[in-house]
Amino acid sequence: MRANFVFTEMGIAIRRNLSMIISVILVTFISLTFVGTAGLLQQQISSMKTYWYDKAQVAIYLCTKTSPQDVCPQGEASKDVRNTITSRLDSGTLKPYIEQYYFENHDEAYKTFIKEFKDNAVAKYVTPAQLNETFWVNLKDPNQAPIIIESFTGLSGVEEVKDQRSYLDQIFAMLNIASLAAISIAGLMLFSAVLLISTTIRLSAVMRRREIGIMRLVGASNFYIQLPFILEGVVAGVLGSLLAGGAIFALVQFFVQGFLAQQLPFTSFVGLGDAWTLLPGLLGLGALLAGLAAFTSIRRYLKV
């Protein structure tokens, strides 16, 4: 085996076929960028999940004067209602699941509301009495929210029991759809990349059919004949995945860290470390797909 010879042949093939090789590199680049973006989105979702799920609480909203009549026929929740809830939360059945809980009265709820909506016109019309008194419950395991919900829903004086995670789940569902969309586009692009690589390799084989004919006559092994073509595909695939890796790093550095993280300072975002973990996968995928596409197309073109 003479590596020198194989690489020279590959170099010749790439030079003769430059425009096709460039298009292979670009298509691989774009499709793997989509794959990488989908990967980043998934990492973002999981890091947000761990961050927010721990903070998410179950809220037990008590009836107010303005609550709908059908859920709260007695109007404003009495002190008895509060006592009942407190004793149930402290009871042996529920206590093991609860990390901590606290009670928020009308005035505290009003302060929080005003703080959150201070730039919003609605702040002017809200009065403390309209805002629910609320028990905020932190669970040891956020997945056990249904226990609290079942225990308190329908209790007289309770307007609603809500797991805050249900709000988060909507956001995560949207992010998931975005990452699915990215993956679907990536799949289509990768498919076209594979077709493009097969065509390129076949074209390359046609351009070099004299050399191939002679190689077969003098008894060059199939491996020796095929290797330059496969390497040609792999080199193009790896270059494309390197570009995609670069694009992912740029995306994280300039868009996520440089822009998003400045705009939303209290959210944890994916960093360059996450991009690094994606890089080997992208390189491997690019090289593997290109190599396989080149191998199968050259196999079909070159019979012994």
Added chain:
Amino acid sequence: MISINQVTKQYKGAPRPALDQVSLEIDKGEFVFLVGASGSGKSSLMRMILREDVPTSGSIHVLGENLIGIPNRRVPHFRRSLGVVFQDFRLLPNKTAAQNVAFSLEVIGKSAGFIAEAVPDVLRLVGLEEKASSLPSELSGGEQQRVALARAIVNKPAILLADEPTGNLDPNTSAGIMALLDRINLAGTTIVMATHDVGIVDKGRKRVVELSQGKIVRDERGSGYGVSK
């Protein structure tokens, strides 16, 4: 050395078989002319010996290999013991004479040291040591065929197949090529040469195998192109 037994080759859609129950034995060191009109089956027979094609029925043994049962991955190795030249030379136009010869050794993984020695040797043998760095376009037809011959024999094959090697050459140049083939034959290489060239066959007085419509119609030693006298 070459043993062909009851070989028939039927191509799809062809009215009659390209080869029809052909049997032929060729021994080590022989020089055999394969003659016959175009389409008589000469090229098909050469393709079978090279294992570029397999017969529809019958058996072929070349250099001890059973070419019907040989697995695909062993075909390249088998071909290294055969040399081939064609009417159209089949040289690589962008490589010099020496590079063309070296190419055939590089692709079978010979070392640079071996190539550096073998290539000048074989070019000297075919009388082209002066033209080693000429491109095929700078060489005459006869010289190009010599390069092709050098390429075919540089790996010291046991058998040399020549498919109309003088078909594109004038009589004088052809005589030169024939003299070279004779020398290669005397050095021990078995030669099978398909040809249309009456003069060459008559002058050669060698074994002549004549094919017609896919059948062997004559097999004589020390014969000429036409019907034996």
